[in-house]
Amino acid sequence: MTVARRRTASEQVSAALLSAAETVLDRGGAGAVTVRSVAREAGVAPMGVYNRFTNKDGLLAALALRAFDDLAAAIDVGSDTGSPADRLRRACQGYRRFALAHPARYALIFATGSPASDPASPVTTRGREVFTILVDMVAGLALRAGLDPVDAAQAMWNGQHGAVTLELAGVSQTSDAAASFTETIDALIRGLQT
Amino acid sequence: MTVARRRTASEQVSAALLSAAETVLDRGGAGAVTVRSVAREAGVAPMGVYNRFTNKDGLLAALALRAFDDLAAAIDVGSDTGSPADRLRRACQGYRRFALAHPARYALIFATGSPASDPASPVTTRGREVFTILVDMVAGLALRAGLDPVDAAQAMWNGQHGAVTLELAGVSQTSDAAASFTETIDALIRGLQT
Known part of the structure; x- marks a missing residue:
């Protein structure tokens, strides 16, 4: 149960980051999507985005x-x-x-x-x-x-x-x-x- | 005659600058076309491009x-x-x-x-x-x-x-x-x- 709950929380973070990335995309196009800009939009440290999406290409692929x-x-x-x-x-x-x-x-x-x-x-x-x-x-x-x-x-x-x-x-x-x-x-x- | 000759020379410069601008465009897309980049490509001072095309929008319109x-x-x-x-x-x-x-x-x-x-x-x-x-x-x-x-x-x-x-x-x-x-x-x- 604890493992399942942790995974759910992690998935929620990923979903929130992806939504933030989509906001950046909608506002400025693919060129505006970076680990840094998405982290800023989501209000997290860049490392939080990096850990889940690796880099700009990872973000764009998920989007x-x-x-x-x-x-x-x-x-x-x-x-x-x-x-x-x-x-x-x-x-x-x-x-x-x-x-x-x-x-x-x-x-x-x-x-x-x-x-x-x-x-x-x-x-x-x-x-x-x-x-x-x-x-x-x-x-x-x-x-x-x-x-x-x-x-x-x-x-x-x-x-x-x-x-x-x-x-x-x-x-x-x-x-x-x-x-x-x-x-x-x-x-x-x-x-x-x- | 002198006036006509001068105009032809000026037109030749404009044509050369436009060709340089086209080279920049072909290489890097519209985003790469600036007064500065075109001047560099043509080997002239930025003022020479500015005088004929005013700015990036003028260059893009001519292109x-x-x-x-x-x-x-x-x-x-x-x-x-x-x-x-x-x-x-x-x-x-x-x-x-x-x-x-x-x-x-x-x-x-x-x-x-x-x-x-x-x-x-x-x-x-x-x-x-x-x-x-x-x-x-x-x-x-x-x-x-x-x-x-x-x-x-x-x-x-x-x-x-x-x-x-x-x-x-x-x-x-x-x-x-x-x-x-x-x-x-x-x-x-x-x-x-x-």
């Missing part, structure tokens, strides 16, 4: 895993309502909401420098798992002959990622970003099907 | 204008060969080549912090002009009823931008980025047409 969990939840629309295309559309809207609500977390996992660009990182494994949610949805469409669901899912992802990153950067050429996102998704769904 | 010129050249495939869809596909391939060859210039104009996100900047005006090249190409397609060429062009852009930025970030889930880019473009062209 990226959490971001992928949140993204997975955002695109999870269940499997038993609507047509495959309708479910996919809802998942895409969840994807956009996640990106717009948490641009720094989104950039952490998908922009240059992402821990998911390292094949050896557990973040990359988790990213592939989340991508598989999209693949499974796309596989439910009436895909064109010879079109692999993974390739079709990548095309869907390309469209979503492009739309939300141009929107976030403030450089889109249409005034209604929500409508443009939906049109992009719809065009891709039409174009990938027979 | 962004040059990047848009290069992008315009990259997507310009002429108007008299192939079907509208074929010309559009070639323009998209030129777009990808530009992004992959010059990732820092590409990020400067289209990532968060772009001078093109400021409505008052001449860079924004130039960006809209270059986008119009895409709009004109897309307008040649047999677009679905009620679909505005500007909206269709934004959808095409979203797909291209997403594909190349995920490729550049090294987080794509397909092994053949060139094939994935082409499939995304083709799906969009199919999906936007009747």
Whole structure:
């Protein structure tokens, strides 16, 4: 019992530090996340952060895993309502909401420098798992002959990622970003099907 | 004559400084571009850069204008060969080549912090002009009823931008980025047409 209680307390500290790290990330982007800045945010000595996350890369990897969990939840629309295309559309809207609500977390996992660009990182494994949610949805469409669901899912992802990153950067050429996102998704769904 | 000669010499200096700035940009991204770093790269006193570009923002604006010129050249495939869809596909391939060859210039104009996100900047005006090249190409397609060429062009852009930025970030889930880019473009062209 004592051991179990100690572990729980330790996990609570780790969770609190990770929340502090996420606050730093949301405020200043991945570049602002350091052992020192997270310790300051959490009100602990740097050693407390170092002991659990080792360094900046360890912090960013933990934050990226959490971001992928949140993204997975955002695109999870269940499997038993609507047509495959309708479910996919809802998942895409969840994807956009996640990106717009948490641009720094989104950039952490998908922009240059992402821990998911390292094949050896557990973040990359988790990213592939989340991508598989999209693949499974796309596989439910009436895909064109010879079109692999993974390739079709990548095309869907390309469209979503492009739309939300141009929107976030403030450089889109249409005034209604929500409508443009939906049109992009719809065009891709039409174009990938027979 | 003397006045004209002097102006040419001054323009040559400006061009040399801009080339130096582009070298700094290509090497370290927009964050590395400063009056001081460009002066060092060009082998001149900081005042020489300051006199022509005022500050970092002035340098980045000049670099962004040059990047848009290069992008315009990259997507310009002429108007008299192939079907509208074929010309559009070639323009998209030129777009990808530009992004992959010059990732820092590409990020400067289209990532968060772009001078093109400021409505008052001449860079924004130039960006809209270059986008119009895409709009004109897309307008040649047999677009679905009620679909505005500007909206269709934004959808095409979203797909291209997403594909190349995920490729550049090294987080794509397909092994053949060139094939994935082409499939995304083709799906969009199919999906936007009747």
